[in-house]
Amino acid sequence: MKIVIYQTSDLHGYVYPTNYVTEKPLGILKIGSYILNDEKNYDVALKIDCGDLVQGSALTHYLSKKDIKENPIIKCLEMIGYNAYVLGNHEFNYGLDYLKTAYEKVSNKVLNANIEGLPFHSKPYEIFDFNGFKIGCIGLTTSFIPNWEQEKNIKDIKFLNPVESYRKYENELKEKSDMIIVCYHGGFEKSLDEKMTPTEKLTKENQGSELLETFDSIDIVLSGHQHRSFITKINNVICTQPMHNGETFTKIVLDTESKEINYELISVSNLQEKINSNLESIFTDLETELQKYLDREIGNFDKDMILDDIFEARLKGHPFINFLHQVQLDVSNADFSVLSLFDSAIGFKQNVSIRDVLINYPYPNTIKVLKITGEKLKEAIEKSATYFVIENGKIEINEEFLVPKIQNYNYDTFGGLTYEVDLTRDFGDRVVSMKKNGKDIKLQDYYTVVLNNYRASNTAIYPCYENAECVKEINMDVSELIIEYLQKNHSVKLIENSNYIFKY
Template identity: 35%
Template sequence: MKEELTIIYTSDIHGHAMPIHYGTNKKEQIGLAKYATIVKEARIHKENLLLIDNGDLIQGTPMMTNYVKNYTDKENPMIGIMNQLNIDAGVLGNHEFNFGKTILSNAVQQANYPILSANIINKETGEPQYGPPYIIKTFADNIKAAIVGVTTHYVPNWESAEHIDGLEFADAFETLNKWVQHIRDNHLADIIIASYHGGFEADLDTGEPTEILTGENQGYQICQEIPGIDVLLTGHQHRELTGLINDVLVIQPGNNGKLYGEVSLELLKVNERWMVLNKQAQLKTFEDVVSDTDTISYLAPLEQATQEWLDKPIGFIKGDMTISDPLQARIAKHPFIQFIQDVQMEESGAAISVTSLLNNSSTGFKSTVTMRDIVSNYMYPNTLVVLQLTGADIKAALEQTAQYFVLDETGEIIVNPAYVHPKPQHYNYDMWEGIEYTLHISKPIGERVGKLSFQGEPLDMNKTYQAVFNNYRASGGGDYTMFKGKKVIKDIQKDAVALIQTYFDKYHTIEARIVDNFRVVK
């Protein structure tokens, strides 16, 4: 006797519910409104269906920023859609914590499905904070599937301390190992599915490390060293992949609702137990999928309010603050980067400021600036932190950021491929304000910082300085380990969008300018 079980799952949706790109307002083949159509069709044609969301669901679009700023008295729309689709389980991603404890707690409480949270532990009780470690689902002919959920335990390296106060992020691999063994010992589960908001630290085929082994991603180790897992659903890295590692079927469906994952398990009944006879994974697009009208109607009030909010002019630029070449905007000072530095320094009072061009789709500001322009260029709800650093810390950070560049075979400066694959990490290249410095890319990594001064004098390696960063970088995110544990001088709990809006409210018209304080040379 044979049966089939289908798993359909999402990961790293990042607030993309509507099939549009908010920066341009053009239609795109993305989002939960289209996914809802897929799910409704699947419910008609597939008897044994399991629906899972793998995290990074509620943060990432202007709609969700607008919701958090103005409409938290209403249901979280991303949770509301998943409730309407009657999904079976969810997992928390690292970005679920970005809006703080209240927003996250409300989202969890509103969910009509269990949040699988095996390794996010309440420090006082020692128990999972947000939901059970696993669930057992029973399907037709008594097919039993166990689903266990874990989140990358690297969250404290990025998140604001107050957002995760009272929580312990236990090692994802060790936690998963414990609960898979528990399931095998205590339940007659025919299938074990691990939903992991994390990715792969090694090449799927060769096992060669693809990143520094920090524990952020442990997917390869999970497959190799935890017996009994049939399927590993992954995310976090925004990769598009399927494969087999040690007979564990793995899949990751990219990001921003461009794809969803579908896993098909062919089962054979042997001695009253079901065995996996065959398993396949596919990544599927939303091309030619019509958006679900119920979902569109549900989102309509918030979507209309968001569009009105986005189109509101809030300021003006005198001169040119547009970005046409993101590489050049990182090699030489750009007026848009200068603007962000000016905002951070005025708000914080710090003499030194650090920022990044967050991705290659940032276009800077045209002559009239709307909220749409702000959220398109600064898509993360970062706050600001002022740290006390030594000159040696600053030099170490500049050496770290200089790794972003390499020379190609013709001797030209290009982006280090490690910052592009397997996941783009352009946000991990920093530009500094308030100091003067030169980066020599032809020199060995760790020896690239040349001229380094502060207010016309060489930077003193033993003296302390105050510098303002976004909270991600201040916590050491992006392998800036020199910032971990440093004294916090000021913690500014206003997100970047609010800070930029306040700056425009004060000055109204901003002149495009640069302070030519750094050089990136061969």
């Protein structure tokens, strides 16, 4: 008997093969159409999604504003025939009511061994019996969610340690299963080899390696969360993680007679299938509505501010970055603004639509205002400045921001001040000037700084914000704040000059 296992993860609501600017080889419709054809080549199929499914695209943003009775993305996966779902951290972004609406109808398929207090029923694991061959699948989700998520979105919910949760069910899974699959919305915190050398700070955000080090009962780890795109064997355990937005997905084929296992990560760019018309019909009317919504013009600038080179923009500044700081400072009245330029950012043309905003800022971050000293601000700029290194006389990105996963989002720019950084100096001693209104910022004085909730909470990367007093929370998505700012001001004049200089 041949069993095929398909895994998706971090689809982030990307349905059509587009980012709503241009066509892209990605998305649920392309993957689902392939699976429905390909599964006919095998005796049985097991289809698993490992989380971050219903948030992250222009479509999911639009759905979050509507009073929907059934989430069409889940409906689509049900038509594809998914057997199991694991919750990701972004499933909580739109609140518990939205989460319940999305997953309640498929709650009997939600695998969840380490989250207590969900607004619907779930089970820790499922034993899938394929003609006597039994595969045990346990669902685990990163327990780091309280470090990012707004408290109101996870009220009365407990996130338990995935490693201890697996330990709780290990014997049951071993007794009932011929094979154990860990379906984990979390990644690997150590190198993908037998050495398992730490590749990030061991905060318990990602515990895939710890699971492998602690237990010898696991046969396959289907992971997610880190957006890394790999499939490999570590100590004879198949470990895989698809790329986000449905760019790649996992396929594993098990022959129960020969015991042979073949595995691959399939790139959507290589698929030839036409999109299944039944799957697409779920979204046809919704897509028409969405396009009208996205094309609604909300404001304009005095000239274009397109990001032709995002690396250069991060290094030298850009009017688009200035504008984002302008919005955050305006809504918060903080002294300083902190923000990351996302890889999806493309900038704005003169006339701006809702589509343009959501492409440039696709995440449902809210913002907080913290009270910190000038010294802590300097620490933050110093940390951010480690993003750049000089190699052979040329500025490059520090490998620590690229391996084991790309982390451009951990490079921040700072608004509301002017600052200079000397890249020829050692890490931690690169900031040579910080001024506000032409005067030096005093290291012992207190200031307010506005930044998104992710950066304010995830202090493992920027410990300078740890235990800082939160003086204000603005619980609107940053994308909504940008839309509101443009609608209010309508015509906006660009700030062209950069407020920071990197010397080298």
